[in-house]
Amino acid sequence: xAVVSQHPSWVICKSGTSVKIECxxxxxxxxxxxxxxxxxxxxxxxxxTSNEGSKATYEQGVEKDKFLINHASLTxxxxxxxxxxxxxxSFYICSAGRVNxxxxxxxxxxLSIL
Amino acid sequence: TQLLEQSPQFLSIQEGENLTVxxxxxxxxxxxxxxxxxxxEGPVLLVTVVTGGEVKKLKxxxxxxxxxxxxxxxxxxxxxxxxxxxxxxxGGSWGKLQFGAGTQVVVTP
Numbered sequence: 001x002a003v004v005s006q007h008p009s010w011v012i013c014k015s016g017t018s019v020k021i022e023c024x025x026x027x028x029x030x031x032x033x034x035x036x037x038x039x040x041x042x043x044x045x046x047x048x049t050s051n052e053g054s055k056a057t058y059e060q061g062v063e064k065d066k067f068l069i070n071h072a073s074l075t076x077x078x079x080x081x082x083x084x085x086x087x088x089x090s091f092y093i094c095s096a097g098r099v100n101x102x103x104x105x106x107x108x109x110x111l112s113i114l
Numbered sequence: 115t116q117l118l119e120q121s122p123q124f125l126s127i128q129e130g131e132n133l134t135v136x137x138x139x140x141x142x143x144x145x146x147x148x149x150x151x152x153x154x155e156g157p158v159l160l161v162t163v164v165t166g167g168e169v170k171k172l173k174x175x176x177x178x179x180x181x182x183x184x185x186x187x188x189x190x191x192x193x194x195x196x197x198x199x200x201x202x203x204x205g206g207s208w209g210k211l212q213f214g215a216g217t218q219v220v221v222t223p
């Protein structure tokens with residue numbers, strides 16, 4: 001099946017640091033990549049939708065200046081959490097897909113801000 | 115926003131027992147998907163149900179989509195420890211998936 005890779009899988013950093021998370025589709029070209037956030041014992045919440053070569057579409061309540069998304073190619077999207085604070089600590093998951101095809105999820109990135 | 119409610123939130127059973135997880139909504143969905151997620155990993159798609167009344171089987175897992183396409187269930191027969199995980203239902207238009215809160219299933223030997 002399709003493989004989506006996320007890197008890093010776990011990151012711990014100090015408050016105020018910016019953190020970049022990469023999402024790659026390894027064996028197919030994804031027209032769209034999605035970024036989700038999952039807090040402990042909660043479900044996945046869609047943060048933003050990213051299309052190659054265009055600006056990301058953010059869900060209501062998600063700060064676009066804080067969560068910068070770049071989608072430079074059909075196989076790579078990055079999420080940068082700028083000036084991260086402890087409340088940004090969460091499990092960030094990306095998925096990749098083609099229109100009307102199932103999304104394939106990465107293994108997530110555990111972000112811990114001290 | 116179409117809300118999906120899952121029940122129960124938590125289920126702990128012995129190996130060999132059967133279990134059923136429910137996913138309900140007041141909205142009609144064109145399709146529903148079921149995922150299993152293990153700690154520290156992303157969700158893995160198990161099945162997509164599309165037609166009202168549809169029943170799909172995946173080994174010991176049986177998925178049903180309600181006639182009105184507002185609800186779905188997942189039934190596991192003779193559960194095994196390897197079935198332990200967070201089961202999530204999701205629905206909505208492509209690119210706007212809404213996830214239920216999930217059912218944590220624990221199967222003990």
